[in-house]
Amino acid sequence: MLTTVPAPAGFGVAELQLDIDDAEHERRRAAGLGVATGYGFGGLNVLMALPHGLPVPLATLTDHQRAYIREAPAGICTVTDGQVVRHVTRPCRVRLATVRAVSASQLALEATEKFTTFCARQVIISRAPSVHYPEKLLEFGLYGIGVCLQHEDGELETLAEPRPWRPMRHTPEAWWFSETAYGRFLTGQPAPETAGPLPAP
Template sequence: MHDVDQQLMAAARALVPGLPDHTVWTTQPPGHRKAVLFTSINLTEDARRRTFHPVPEAYYRPDDTDLLLTLPGGIPVPMANLTPAQQSTARRQAAGAVHIDTTQGKPGTVTRLAVKPATVHLALVEGRANAATLGRVTSYAPFCTRALLTRVRPSTNFLIEAGFYGVGVALQTPEGIEVLVKPVPWVLRRHSPAGWCFVEHAYLAATLVPKRADP
């Protein structure tokens, strides 16, 4: 790996011990503030999607993920139970997202096949230890564990504030990475279309432009 790759991965592994070996890093999804994401692909779901699409397919439109969250995984639901808008969304889903079973030429049931294709383990922001940078880091609070990587030792007050918000802080030194504040592990509190979209974007980026995380 390049030096930058090694530094980023060293920081991630110090902040989040036990990252899967196949973790990769990519830049932030569209619409999100600048950060580096550390993502591991759900290999089973990735292989399943590739049976439908040689090029990885991501379902990242909000109405797509809203429908996927509405449907229980693997359980047929009568199409008649869906709203007209949901029925329309189901019909235009990419192959492999849902299965529509027809009865006498008419849609009978719809079954969700897709599951979340990846796990985002960490959003890492590089920069100075100040309020603006902390704001960038905390913008990822709804989605994953988050941390700051800085090259200048922060003040005690900043470290206290970062800890209050659950943000990890790591210091890049000539000797390596020093973790000053451990991040609070992210916990999924509720499923949301935006959260699923975030994972889909991370999956697509990790699949198309992977940067391998060699231990």
């Protein structure tokens, strides 16, 4: 399931394309579990230390890890016979962050750069770049940020393709970002439209 949601708070005006993990989404619904960010990075650090679906003896965990497991909401993990099994996994993958702007400005570049460690990035502009000022487009390309020009009829013209994003490693920060984006999906908030494009320089 591919859906578009607004970026989480603190990341500015952007639209995120999410690839929802349908199996994990349905499992959470059945367990009455929404997002798994109640304990911030600390909780996700504990979860990342546990292999998914495999029992781990509680005796091998730290006091901090056992304390989190005792307080974790239903659907996160289960404890049976002195062993804990983690059930929760990342609920979605963020494929692409899109920032809308009047032009390929430095402001648009900086807005899309916020998503560098999480997903591919692109900016949709409504004003064609000047033929006498191609350097900014080259700069977007250097950073791997795609650029599309939206014509008056709504058609999108690709000026630069976004660089495919490949995660180097699984981090609590990336998991947290996915969880907060998933939270946007759960609340059903519409994606921002023309009311929020970045201004021209």
